[in-house]
């Protein structure tokens with residue numbers, strides 16, 4: 014028997030950032046619920062998983078296993094630095110064709126962004142005017158809390174989830190003096206410590222204290238700090254992060270297991286991208302790219318583990334001249350406006366086989382960034398809402414499946430799970446458990 018609270022009433026989805034990803038997400042949801050498109054790529058809408066064993070086994074969709082909010086329940090709201098409403102944003106971003114936006118024009122126009130909690134030092138390439146005036150970081154947080162309360166009162170939603178789909182902020186290194194306890198974090202907000210308190214932390218703090226799960230879709234370290242884990246525990250709210258796993262990293266976390274399971278060696282993996290949307294523009298700034306780089310680099314290390322297989326991935330790997338310890342992993346993103354949202358990714362993988370003989374694999378992924386991200390937004394929102402109703406709080410590791418740099422308790426030497434198929438088992442087991450079934454698939 015599932016003891017998850019039923020998904021009754023409306024679900025408010027407050028999105029930080031009303032750019033390419035969020036406007037594509039919103040348009041798709043609104044179009045799908047009119048029956049004008051299909052939510053392709055969304056696990057919560059399509060995936061079927063096994064529950065029960067042997068003669069009792071059945072393959073069910075998630076909402077047949079446990080009570081889930083439906084697309085019809087969703088009410089959108091947003092914050093952005095620029096005043097464009099969701100319709101204007103969808104048109105400007107040019108991800109979707111006008112014929113796929115216009116049928117829900119009225120609904121999109123009604124999604125007008127609230128003033129952003131923003132600090133220009135965190136995204137120097139952005140110059141919008143739709144920004145709150147704040148005394149300090151604490152005041153910033155208080156204003157966001159008020160926004161959430163006002164949104165609830167205005168729309169009558171039953172529950173709210175806050176999703177960060179805003180630009181990547183500059184890299185904020187974890188500072189033990191500020192980010193390790195809630196008391197220190199709050200003191201730093203009150204002292205207006207702008208170097209250590211990113212605006213995204215104010216959004217997260219506001220969401221969790223207002224009883225809303227918080228999802229970090231960018232690589233920001235926002236909720237990936239012990240102080241926020243403490244807050245999530247105190248308020249009994251789920252958190253998830255970080256960085257949507259969409260194109261290249263999805264391929265990497267699905268492809269690396271091929272190399273690992275066949276005990277092939279890896280000498281180097283070079284990943285590069287060209288991208289021309291506003292995300293690419295922000296990431297063209299080295300300090301913002303640093304945040305992304307840290308996130309993207311973490312994927313391979315926990316799948317192809319040097320200590321476990323030194324001949325294949327460690328010191329001795331590849332007879333590579335040994336000017337580097339272990340395989341060489343490099344990730345680049347290049348801002349290239351002509352491509353807009355149509356990102357192109359190249360992976361060159363130098364592997365080696367029997368007797369150390371080298372081989373190469375090339376992957377060229379011509380993808381669409383926001384088309385890949387939109388279903389992840391939907392799944393992360395619906396599953397975080399489910400977690401909250403199931404009484405699960407703190408880091409939701411079962412959502413690692415959707416994330417490039419999954420959160421984990423590094424203070425306890427917990428390792429992240431990046432392996433796509435292990436992540437899928439974690440996802441399925443969590444849903445089985447919440448649905449009152451046994452979590453019966455081993456993660457190995």
Ligand SMILES: NC(=O)c1ccc[n+]([C@@H]2O[C@H](COP(=O)([O-])OP(=O)(O)OC[C@H]3O[C@@H](n4cnc5c(N)ncnc54)[C@H](O)[C@@H]3O)[C@@H](O)[C@H]2O)c1
Nearest residue numbers: 030032033034093129179180181231257259291292382386
């Ligand atoms: N599309 C993908 O495949 C993908 C994958 C992983 C992560 N992401 C991340 O998702 C985020 C959104 O991507 P996008 O392509 O929609 O970018 P975008 O630039 O089109 O939209 C981001 C929006 O956030 C707004 N913004 C910035 N700081 C803000 C703040 N403090 N408060 C409110 N709004 C703010 C910007 O004005 C902009 O409109 C980025 O951080 C990106 O790195 C995207």
